[in-house]
Amino acid sequence: MALLALVASVLIPLVAAGLRSVLWVLVGIAGLALAAVGVWWTLAHTGVVRMAGVVLCVAAPVAVLALYAAFGILGPAILSMVLWILATAAARVATAPGHIPSVGEREPAEAPHHPWILMNPRSGGGKVGRFQLVDKARAAGARVVLLGAGGQGPAELARQAVAEGADLLAVAGGDGTQALVAEVAARHDLPFLVVPAGTRNHFALDLGLDRDDPAAALDALADGVELRVDLGFAADRVFVNNASFGTYAAVVGESDYRDEKVHTTLRTLPGLLTDPDAPRLRLRAGDVRAEGLQALLVSNNPYLRAVDSTRPGRRERLDSGLLGVLCVRVDNTAQAAGMLRGTRSASLLRLTTREAVVEADTDTVPAGIDGEHVLLPAPVVCRIAPGALRIRVPRDRPGTPLRSSGADWRRVTRLALGPPDAGRRRSRPTA
Secondary structure (H helix, E strand, O other): OOHHHHHHHHHHHHHHHHHHHHHHHHHHHHHHHHHHHHHHHHHHHHHHHHHHHHHHHHHHHHHHHHHHHHHOHHHHHHHHHHHHHHHHHHHHEEEEEEOOOOOOEEOOOOOOOOOEEOOOOOOOHHHHHOHHHHHHHHHOOOOOEOOOOOOOOHHHHHHHHHHOOOOOOEEOOOOOHHHHHHHHHOOOOOEEEEOOOOOOOOHHHHHOOOOOHHHHHHHHHOOOOEEEEEEEOOOOEEEOOEEOOOEHHHHHHOOOOOOOOOHHHHHHHHHHHOOOOOOOOOEEOOOOOEEEOEEEEEEEOOOOOOOOOOOOOOOOOOOOOOEEEEEEEEHHHHHHHHHHHHHHHHOOEEEEEEEEEEEEOEEEEEEEOOOEEOOOOOOOOEEEEEEEEEEEEEEOOOOOOOOOOOHHHHHHHHHHOOOHHHHHHHHOOOO
């Protein structure tokens, strides 16, 4: 299907417009580039320039569509685009990785005698109450503590639980709370259980847990297996997903961000992106050096490459022993337009490493640690601790299909045109 849709997406404009279709493709690309410039003007400037950016964001694609309609190729162009999207989607499905990250499982784990679970009743819009997690956890033999009841923080409560004899620590809440308790569990070599009761729960997603049924994670108390996964560190702070530095961290650190996200972002970004005195970051990772960075993301294991690399989504594994690093530097409109090239853009740098050092010209660096805003002393050494965390998961968990990072057309062609059993041989899971 991927190959047929790809060929059809090319043939339709050729039949409709002949060799002139190449010109129309260039017109479409130019429209996208102008729209990207408009986005840059909107985010990085104020006043008249920002208004011009908003107009350009709308006018550029509308003008391209109007030209297509005037010359009678709007229908073929739309059909070609639909076929291209279908081809890309089919190619990604054909080459998608497995359902669950390739983290080595141990033998079935012995049920804990004194499990302890910290629950945040405000996380995920009240998932703890909606799914009756407190009653279900207590019925499974766990001691439940509600976050905020006594004014103590997650790490302090977890350390107290360990001192009182807990032999398993768990969190029903967001990734930020999970990271704080996971650090305590790793330090004492205790198993850690994730109950996906937060809003996004990226860590639970990459562990193959069912985010739509948080209570299912409690099955691991009676019938679970253990995984060994890595932990990331930014200075002395643990992160299970990522640590972000620069623009995003600075915006999130604004006092009114929680209440007025859009207004705060638009008010803050121009100074961060275009002010010559705005703070810039530097990166050292092995032999790699990068300067003048506006944003930097360090992840616990690399994210899959995606078309929109500034919005990482999934990790194929959590035990590679490597950090993923994504750096962004955009200084002008030309570089903003070049961001359409994705990872091939000169404004983006991706790499993997065991240690990365984030430097700044200030004494402290704003950072977002799994979504929680903190100030860290500069320079910030980011490192990974391979296999530092024992994760307890249910024996039967659904897993979530990973999206392929892009359309690998060479592999798609081999799968489509090779022997009938070639795809089955390649996709057979390993023990």
